[in-house]
Amino acid sequence: MVLDDPKSAPATREDAPWQHDKKKEDLKHIGKPIRKVDARSKVAGLTRFADDLRLPRMLHMKLLRSTMAHAEIVSIDTSKAAALPGVKGILTGKDMPTPFGILPVSQDEHALCPDKVRFVGDPVVAIAATEEETAWDACRLVDVQYRELQTVGSVHEAAGTNDPRLHDYGVRGNIHRLENLEFGDLADGFNRAEHIREDTFWFEGNTHLPMEQHATLAHFDRDGKLTVWSSTQTPHYLHRALARVLAPLPAHKIRVIAVQNGGGFGGKSDPFNHEICAAKMSMLTGRPVKIALTREEVFWCHRGRHPVLMRSKIGVTKTGRITALDFHSFLDGGAYGSYGTASTFYTGALQTVTYAVENYHFRGARFFTNKAPCGPKRGHGTPQPRFALEVQLDKIACDLGLDPAQMRLDNLAPRDSLTANFLRIGSMGLGACIEKVVEGSGWKERRGKREVTKDGRIRGLGLACSSYLSGAGLPIYWNGLPHSGVQLQLDRSGLVTAFCGSTDIGQGSDSILGWIIGEVLGIDPLGIKVVTADTDLTPVDLGSYSSRVTVMTGNAAMQAAERARDLLAKGVAKKLEVPASRLVFADERVFDAEDPQKGMSFQDAVICTEAQFGTIGTVGSYTPPKSAAKFRGGGVGPSPSYSYSAAVVEVEVDPETGIYRVPKVWMAHDIGRALNAAVAMGQIEGSIYMGLGEAMMEEMAYRDRSHKGKRVFVHKIPSLLEYKSPSACEMPECVTYVIEDPDKNGPFGAKEVGQGPLLPMMPAVANAIFDAVGVRVDENPVSFEKVFAALQAQKAGKEARFGPANDDTGVPVVDFGEPLQIKTPWQGGDGTAHNDPHRTKKAAK
Amino acid sequence: MTQPNKVLATFQVNGEPHEVAFLPHKTLLEVLREEMDLTGTKHGCELGECGTCTVQIDGTPVLSCLVLAVDAVGKDVQTVEGLAQGAELNPLQHCMADLGAAQCGYCTPGVLMAADALLRDNPKPTRDEIKEALAGNLCRCTGYIKIFEAVELAAARMRGEDAQPSKESIYGS
Ligand code: FES
């Protein structure tokens, strides 16, 4: 075992161009709690969201959605709707026959269903009218005749139903994807294990629940150009989807503007039916068209957390070192592909980046079911397996009589190393994270003490960790282009304008541009003008997903700013007759380091440079480093860097009812470097909150109803009242630690912030429940009734556990075929699979 | 499906009269946003579940999606647009901006209107009283903590104290 061998680290690293080693005291703006560039307009109520926009002669559009979970469309009669005064346009599936979808491998959606509906809520007809209510009324006048088909409601059912298929693509039957990857030698790993466990876990789906419902305004103007304003996290991908469906309208005549998002969390990352319909409707009617979804429709759009069933077999040494991990995941994908291919890989990708895993076998299956499509939610595909792994490790520590915190510390994945599945770890602050929360919470003294509160509840502490990407190493569609571009324009007034395609969804990405550029040019970050997320004006940035913006947009901004600084230095050097290398940019001035009096204002620097070289503009762009994983499927998981988190959660459990509260949380997050202290804190606190909601109450559950002998899946809780999420009253006290372990690949050493700390919350809650009352809930959410059921089992002398059957009957029987076999780095592997049929074919050619 | 006749009425919003014609079944939320272009007031459900539409009527926070516009005629309606004094933000707005308590900013107008009413009634609210007052305003971004801290900071400043945010709240522990 040569896991820690420096040879397994990447042989050559380019010089670190992103100033990760800059000392804190040398940074003027970075790390300071400066306001966000849009803070004023947000607190003044002046930020315009998509539904706040309107245009003269604007029509309102509504979608008629399927009432059937799975059916063929026999006929659609819109004649009565068309006759209603005020109705200006009607679209059905035949008007937009080209399919689309976020991933090139699953172009399986239509703007309106042409011949088949796949879930209750699938859109069938779009109607635009002069008044919003008229559009609703008209929808009610449409007569759609369906022929119902058998429905598929779960991974078990999907695995057992070959016919009817939801889609005519995929692996077979209703299996959308099957992945089977083996890294190293599992049999050997288990042979060397001193302890082996097998557990089955279930993670129910849940949804983003952004406070803003999606809205879109589209305007096809008289010059034949289309503008679409939308609450989207990915204007570039929406642009591509529009160009595809609206062809022959050329892409350069389509302009997508991502309006400020009122929260996204991944829920606004797909191109949506309503966006494409609004665009088409505007082209049809020649008038601006707006659609604002109702809250209920937002639940139907979904793309949230996949429900995942997991079976995990783990082999460890006496000290808890993982010698072998055999992990199966079964994803309930809902009705469409969405990001599901990536989600499937993500349920297997990041198990290896927290603790060293010597040999690893991952099998993942995604199924189509007649429910709203699942996709990426904060943590995309990784919280479910993280729940399984962290709860299982807690059980292992218990089995071996080890302290769960110490066991994790003893087995950390090494920094600057390659994992079994060829992910390249750079900076790695998980150890520091664990130490902080252990110390802060009094873990060593308080764990396992089962203190009783005044009102008779029992206290427990639970610990869990996680890691997350700083952006995906590969774009969603194959291309060799930069992932992020920034363009700077320097004006004689001294104004610096940054143009970038990145999209602010509330996380502060617009501000990141200001802070970084301000730092490099020595000017006030709030004085910089930021123009973002407009496909006509701004260079492409792939969007706000997978926590990619801080690193990727940040690096592009840094490059553009450094180029501007170099140009200005040239201009000023000539004018002042000092070498450019001696010039300092700080406090809105450019001056000689050796004689600070000798210098000029930033504005004068721009003017004198423009006088010498003409109009000033620079560009910067960023492409992530090449991945070491070259096997098929290796595209999901690589990232420029990984953030780390550790949490201790305190619970107080009523041993009679299972009702518990969470009074306090300790969370440490290694983010490389905080670009803005207050904003980073806000991201961490928001993650704690959202993770707590997932742990305690949030679930996207369905009612299984019969209708004329056929089963229909109706969303159980499509409202904010019934989809429980934590209110201000449920928010616990949080002690937050920001760990800064700068990473070479990020701007000033920054990594992602704000997805990672969501992940440990759910397993930490489950582990804390065990610490308090000795029962295991192997399901998420860890809701009160499950704790109660486990307590009942405990009282009855049965296994003190609630969860899916913990044997082979708990998971569906699926033939995964032969695994791709990949040698680990410490076996001398080169990142390719030695039995890849594609590779063999290529080699034969 | 014939439409009923519109009513014509004058509203007092943020101290200014607004004369508008609207259908009698319209909510205050709809009339504010659609007839007066006061889009600072948001909607997240239009069913009284999220608090993003909170405004004040005669100083009391209400959910404007549950108030018929006709019932607000003749009353003093305050929206987020009325909080700032001219170009100057009020102390609560300043504190929210400084602490990053508005992430996406969508819940922010509702939170501001609820918290503003609280601070008028209770210049020194405890953390629990703040939680209680904001229990009906869902926020998916912040975990509420920066909002609580902003309300506490603003309360202190409005009492004339020279208060600063704690180091832990900005840099962590
Ligand atoms: S819009 Fe949600 S409470 Fe009024």
Ligand code: FES
């Ligand atoms: S700041 Fe986004 S919902 Fe509160």
